[in-house]
Amino acid sequence: MNQSEFLAQWNTDKTMFRAWGTEVVDTVRTALRSEHPEISLDVFLRIDPKPRIKEDGSLITKAFYRNKQYSDPYHDIEDKVGVRFVVLLRKDIEVIRSIVATESRWQASEDRNFLEEQAKDPYSFSYSAFHYVVRSSFTHAYNLDGNDVNIIVGTPCEIQIKTLLQHAYSELTHDTIYKPKIQASPDIRRSSAKSMALLEAADDYFSIVQHGIDSEVQKERDVLSTLQSLYSSIIGREGTTNDSDVQIVSAYLHHLPDQWQENLGLLIKDDESIISVIQNVGETYPLVNHPSILLVIYLAKRRRDTAKNYWPFTPTLLEDAIHPFGISV
Amino acid sequence: MNLSQLQINRIVIHQLHDHDIEGTRPEPTYGDRLTVLGPKEIHELVRRILAVTSSGTKSAEMDIARFGVGSVLDHSDGLARCDDNEFIFKSRPVADQLHSSLYTRKIPGGILVVFSGTCDTHAAHVVGYIKANIGSAFQRQANDLVLIEDLFLSESADLYKVGIFKEDVNAGPNSSLQDRWKALVYDRDYDYAVGAGSKYFYDRFLGLKPAASDARFVRDFLVLSDKFFESRTGINLATQVDLQAGLHTYLTMHASEGIQVHEFSENFVPDEYRDDYNEYMASKNFPDRLIRKDLSQVEASLDQRKFATADKKILLRVPASALSNKIVDFDVRDAPDGSGEKWTTITIKSALRGLNESK
Numbered sequence A: 001m002n003q004s005e006f007l008a009q010w011n012t013d014k015t016m017f018r019a020w021g022t023e024v025v026d027t028v029r030t031a032l033r034s035e036h037p038e039i040s041l042d043v044f045l046r047i048d049p050k051p052r053i054k055e056d057g058s059l060i061t062k063a064f065y066r067n068k069q070y071s072d073p074y075h076d077i078e079d080k081v082g083v084r085f086v087v088l089l090r091k092d093i094e095v096i097r098s099i100v101a102t103e104s105r106w107q108a109s110e111d112r113n114f115l116e117e118q119a120k121d122p123y124s125f126s127y128s129a130f131h132y133v134v135r136s137s138f139t140h141a142y143n144l145d146g147n148d149v150n151i152i153v154g155t156p157c158e159i160q161i162k163t164l165l166q167h168a169y170s171e172l173t174h175d176t177i178y179k180p181k182i183q184a185s186p187d188i189r190r191s192s193a194k195s196m197a198l199l200e201a202a203d204d205y206f207s208i209v210q211h212g213i214d215s216e217v218q219k220e221r222d223v224l225s226t227l228q229s230l231y232s233s234i235i236g237r238e239g240t241t242n243d244s245d246v247q248i249v250s251a252y253l254h255h256l257p258d259q260w261q262e263n264l265g266l267l268i269k270d271d272e273s274i275i276s277v278i279q280n281v282g283e284t285y286p287l288v289n290h291p292s293i294l295l296v297i298y299l300a301k302r303r304r305d306t307a308k309n310y311w312p313f314t315p316t317l318l319e320d321a322i323h324p325f326g327i328s329v
Numbered sequence B: 001m002n003l004s005q006l007q008i009n010r011i012v013i014h015q016l017h018d019h020d021i022e023g024t025r026p027e028p029t030y031g032d033r034l035t036v037l038g039p040k041e042i043h044e045l046v047r048r049i050l051a052v053t054s055s056g057t058k059s060a061e062m063d064i065a066r067f068g069v070g071s072v073l074d075h076s077d078g079l080a081r082c083d084d085n086e087f088i089f090k091s092r093p094v095a096d097q098l099h100s101s102l103y104t105r106k107i108p109g110g111i112l113v114v115f116s117g118t119c120d121t122h123a124a125h126v127v128g129y130i131k132a133n134i135g136s137a138f139q140r141q142a143n144d145l146v147l148i149e150d151l152f153l154s155e156s157a158d159l160y161k162v163g164i165f166k167e168d169v170n171a172g173p174n175s176s177l178q179d180r181w182k183a184l185v186y187d188r189d190y191d192y193a194v195g196a197g198s199k200y201f202y203d204r205f206l207g208l209k210p211a212a213s214d215a216r217f218v219r220d221f222l223v224l225s226d227k228f229f230e231s232r233t234g235i236n237l238a239t240q241v242d243l244q245a246g247l248h249t250y251l252t253m254h255a256s257e258g259i260q261v262h263e264f265s266e267n268f269v270p271d272e273y274r275d276d277y278n279e280y281m282a283s284k285n286f287p288d289r290l291i292r293k294d295l296s297q298v299e300a301s302l303d304q305r306k307f308a309t310a311d312k313k314i315l316l317r318v319p320a321s322a323l324s325n326k327i328v329d330f331d332v333r334d335a336p337d338g339s340g341e342k343w344t345t346i347t348i349k350s351a352l353r354g355l356n357e358s359k
Helices: A003-035 A056-064 A090-102 A114-120 A164-178 A186-235 A243-255 A260-270 A273-280 A293-302 A304-309 A315-325 B039-053 B072-081 B084-090 B092-101 B196-205 B214-231 B237-252 B261-268 B271-283 B299-303 B320-324
Strands: A081-087 A106-113 A130-136 A140-144 A147-151 A156-163 B007-016 B060-064 B110-119 B124-132 B135-141 B144-151 B160-167 B181-187 B208-210 B304-308 B315-319 B328-334 B342-348
Touching: A003 A056, A003 A081, A003 A090, A003 A140, A003 A147, A003 A156, A081 A090, A081 A164, A090 A106, A090 A130, A090 A156, A090 A186, A106 A114, A156 A164, A164 A186, A186 A243, A186 A260, A186 A273, A186 A293, A243 A293, A260 A273, A260 A293, A260 B271, A273 A293, A273 A315, A293 A304, A293 A315, A293 B271, A304 A315, A304 B271, A315 B039, B007 B039, B007 B084, B007 B092, B039 B160, B039 B181, B072 B084, B072 B092, B072 B110, B072 B124, B072 B160, B072 B181, B084 B092, B092 B110, B092 B124, B092 B196, B160 B196, B181 B196, B196 B208, B214 B237, B214 B261, B214 B271, B214 B299, B237 B261, B237 B299, B237 B304, B237 B320, B237 B328, B261 B271, B299 B304, B304 B320, B315 B320
Parallel strands: A081 A156
Antiparallel strands: A106 A130, A130 A156, A140 A147, B007 B110, B060 B181, B060 B208, B110 B124, B124 B160, B135 B144, B160 B181, B304 B315, B328 B342
């Protein structure tokens, strides 16, 4: 296949590759949604994953001018369409990897595994990412922008999975160091290795920070979910939960005694007016419709200093929240 | 007194005057119609009332002393049930009662707000009285300041006294008038709320007296507080002695006529134990209001503090005053033999009689 035949074939197939890349992105997104409903995709995927079709010039260069010794360049080049998934932390990479490796729509082969590369050469700090090539398992039609496009079996798409820091590194270095149109000097290579080492260390610290945040968030969720179930069981309807509840729980989280649940239960048992106030004054005092009101009432009645000192909003809002219960701090 | 879901349905306002230069106090100027307040104003009024009378404030529950015909309680009972028109006229004798209670020229007149409504889960009747002094303030209007002179119930001034009668829904149908109602008083300067300074309001006007149960509550306050100091993990003997000395000081020397859990904890209990202490007292149903400092049931206990070793074989009895004056002092430290036990050094700033004989 000479250069012009190559280009003609490429122009014919471009739409199919675009359709396949789009389908790969959709498939991963759908799997993320169904397997990890707790994940917000917009937050999890730090950069919107869009299929990228290789530019004509760059494809021709790769096929004919880069000493790659392809026997059948058109078919051997596997990154004619590519998709990049960028996540925050290394542990997030595993979520995508497991989807890519097990999806039945395609056959996946792992081209680069930076963990294995690092294990082989632990003293080197360089480009790191996971690369897969996924090939369509069967010939099928995919609807791209309202038109059915036929995708033939074996059509490849390259998937890169990286952290945000790995992505930043590759954005900086890829064109100069790994595709050397210009020759990178030893100084540039040394600096680049140092920056990669730094990023890897930063990634480790990010993970520690994330772990700490996750554990805090989990504690907040536990308290909030206790309050939600208590609220619905004693009031007979679900409370309205929103950001105010999260802020209130978060503000008081580290100032609750160990036995707060038990004490709150006893208080509600002792003081029948609490339930009745919540049932009756919701229209005038909106905060009583929130499950966190139970925590606020418990603290205002039993641990006034805590209620007052750590309340996250204005004092008037606290007074408004507790006045219908006949208490004041 | 549970004031949850307080709703005010009717309000009438009367004005009481200061003495004139001749020494006579003009008769009250009566309101001749119900005061109409919008939802925002009602909300704010309820907020002001609750800010001084709800649980956790320095309001005091009191016993009813006068309940005969013509007493404020008698009028209140009528005001709770009458129609709107009657409410205006039936509240006038109450204004007269306050007028005649202002027995010295020093006591200013002011505004009397009479209100009725309901509260708590049973929608119990509530009749309340607010005596507010009149002040002045500036109001900004565009670029000018306008002096407003008939200002009352302003939040920052806090110049008011509140008395509330609440019907007891648990009282039987044949109960006497005084058993069917409970009373609560707030006075801006709580030190005098149960003392002579504001006696005219709760006593001469409302016909109330300090609660007989106060002596028992003071005893409970002492016993429960002591128990908390002894049982709370983490309080060492030295802190315990300090806390007990604080309790003694609070009850005998602190310059107020009343006691209140939060006031004590704010002044004498270290931060790290304060909310635990407050919660402990609340869990024992100790009232979170002002209680008259009636020491009749605690004098003996206040005088002596007792300490014992864990096996109770060594007992020590010390006058509380000797602890607060540091004539007797304790120092608890780790045993020097490294056993991990605690030893106590007791310093008595005096010789002990009998010591030589026993050697």
